[in-house]
Amino acid sequence: MVLSPGIGHLIPLTEFAKRLVINHPKFEVTIFIPNDGSPMKYPKQLLQALPKSISTIFLPPVSFNDLPHDVDIETKIVLSVVRSLPALKHSIKVLLESTRLAALVVDLFGIEPVSDICKELGIIKPYIFFPTNAMMLQLVFHMPKFDQTFSCESFSDLVEPLKLPGCVPLHGRDVPDPLRDKKSMAYEGTVQLCRCYSMAAGIMVNSFVELQQGAFKALMMNQGQIPAVYPVGPLVQTGSSDGGVNESNNCCLKWLNEQPDGSVVYVSFGSGGTLSSQQMNELAMGLEMSGQRFLWVVKSPNDKAKNATFFSVDSVDDDPVHFLPNGFLERTKGVGLVVPSWAPQVEVLSHGSTGGFITHCGWNSTLEAIVHGVPLVAWPLYAEQRMNAVILSDDLKVAWRVKENENGLVGRDEIAKFVKGLIQGEEGKPLRDKMRKLKEAAKMALSPDGSSTKSLAKVAEIWNNQGK
CATH class of the missing domain: 3.40.50.2000 (Glycogen Phosphorylase B;)
Structure with a gap:
């Protein structure tokens, strides 16, 4: 091969x-x-x-x-x-x-x-x-x-x-x-x-x-x-996806163990995905406004490329947390967990506390979500991810797809609405039900x-x- x-x-x-x-x-x-x-x-x-x-x-x-x-x-x-x-x-x-x-x-x-x-x-x-x-x-x-x-x-x-x-x-x-x-x-x-x-x-x-x-x-x-x-x-990772970052692994899973079932939105844009400074700020404010629990894998922003870390998957930024809005960590303490650069995604998605996933729609992440029955907010960035978002939102109907505003940003209000609807709202129930059926179909396949x-x-x- x-x-x-x-x-x-x-x-x-x-x-x-x-x-x-x-x-x-x-x-x-x-x-x-x-x-x-x-x-x-x-x-x-x-x-x-x-x-x-x-x-x-x-x-x-x-x-x-x-x-x-x-x-x-x-x-x-x-x-x-x-x-x-x-x-x-x-x-x-x-x-x-x-x-x-x-x-x-x-x-x-x-x-x-x-x-x-x-x-x-x-x-x-x-x-x-x-x-x-x-x-x-x-x-x-x-x-x-x-x-x-x-x-x-x-x-x-x-x-x-x-x-x-x-x-x-x-x-x-x-x-x-x-x-x-x-x-x-x-x-x-x-x-x-x-x-x-x-x-x-x-x-x-x-x-x-x-x-x-x-x-x-x-x-x-x-x-x-x-x-x-x-x-x-679906061919996805099974067992540990530790990647050698034991501290991050233990931190994420320990925190998830303390949260109610289905209450956490996991936010990650894959090994290669990056957001601009402005978009990172909007995402932070949207998560805060939603009032929902979240686990966010944060990378340093990049204002030129949406795939800036594709060729550097295991390089860890000095401290991408420094790019978050002032006071964000203090205001969301106890509600959200921010981890720099990497999280054990397979373990996070299979955890009972995880109730939703904001994803870049890479096909690996998509299949991992399906295998573990986690409904999605589709936020495609590059490669074939927009097509994957079409499949998830228009065909399978297990995701809501974000829309950019006139400034080319996904706004905080839309982010907050989707996060809240995914975890709490009745409007998220069809997504959750359909994803559960796909989980069973994947297992049968x-x-x-x-x-x-x-x-x-x-x-x-x-x-x-x-x-x-």
């Missing part, structure tokens, strides 16, 4: 590897990890906890010194794989000397460069592990056609929503970042990447049929024109006779035959 940079890619791929070797113990897995220069402390801790049948190979670090400082994250991710190709090819050749290859799996950014290696070495076509959802995969297959059909410079200019088979309508403004604006540096490369998906032998998707029935049905009806699609999710377990078994059978 070949990884792309980012903790949001590492976690689902390693969970996929774990599920494969646990359910089908004949397999052994080697994970190749490109080195983009990001801190590796937390990824190494995750990898050290994997079963013995999963090994890892860290590829030599690559340099980005020739790139402009404001280059798109997607460009850096793809280049980290491309610039690791010589080392990757050498490592695969060495492995082939002692191992029967059943399959080569790449994550969503690796299909084009790794396909070239497969041709050169004369080995089987790669599979894709797709760590996000079926609606995004539908967009991937339709994007080359949309690129030719629409002449506008930005999909945000489209009046009519895009129609993807089996999916709710998608407005152009909610198209993922690298595909929304044709003038962006990443656009052409990302559309080309979409074209390459047809080169895959098959695609494993980190979602489940019961969550996205329409999208998966449409994808599977298209078999023959596109690679076979296998829903294998991963059961011995569940849809995702059977889907993984099909993949394993194909690989078992190829490895003979």
Whole structure:
């Protein structure tokens, strides 16, 4: 398995590897990890906890010194794989000397460069592990056609929503970042990447049929024109997500233990998400105005980028708490808990005191909320998060989506209204009820006779035959 940079890619791929070797113990897995220069402390801790049948190979670090400082994250991710190709090819050749290859799996950014290696070495076509959802995969297959059909410079200019088979309508403004604006540096490369998906032998998707029935049905009806699609999710972290920050872990859980059931709103924007100074201030005031209990993972603000910490997941800010409004901590003492930079999210979401989640709608966080039955306030920031917010609010109806005001901010009044409604209000009851049903559906999908377990078994059978 070949990884792309980012903790949001590492976690689902390693969970996929774990599920494969646990359910089908004949397999052994080697994970190749490109080195983009990001801190590796937390990824190494995750990898050290994997079963013995999963090994890892860290590829030599690559340099980005020739790139402009404001280059798109997607460009850096793809280049980290491309610039690791010589080392990757050498490592695969060495492995082939002692191992029967059943399959080569790449994550969503690796299909084009790794396909070239497969041709050169004369080995089987790669599979894709797709760590996000079926609606995004539908967009991937339709994007080359949309690129030719629409002449506008930005999909945000489209009046009519895009129609993807089996999916709710998608407005152009909610198209993922690298595909929304044709003038962006990443656009052409990302559309080309979409074209390459047809080169895959098959695609494993980190979602489940019961969550996205329409999208998966449409994808599977298209078999023959596109690679076979296998829903294998929800693949989320289980057990401790400590990350080595024991003090924060203990602090959060001890505080949650003292709160009433379902009374706390958890606020976190993932490993990469950042807010501006003004937005951070509005969020603080909205939480205070709501009068509800909250656990907020605070990062230092960034006024230029909404994904400023994507490549530095385990760097801890000196003290982001200094950026909070004057007197905020004193006024909310006993009601809220603020923790800098990191919290044990799996443990927080599974805790009985947690009754809601303000989230950036990263797909890992989305699935973790579904698995633990926690209703959402959807606050997308970058990548495909706006699309995920559409799924959560318009299709599944387990989230309220925030709206920016004329100043480009989510205002404190709206934040307070949503937080209060999620925890206390009758208007939050439908969200809570629907999320409970999805929690049960997720559990069933991963059961011995569940849809995702059977889907993984099909993949394993194909690989078992190829490895003979």
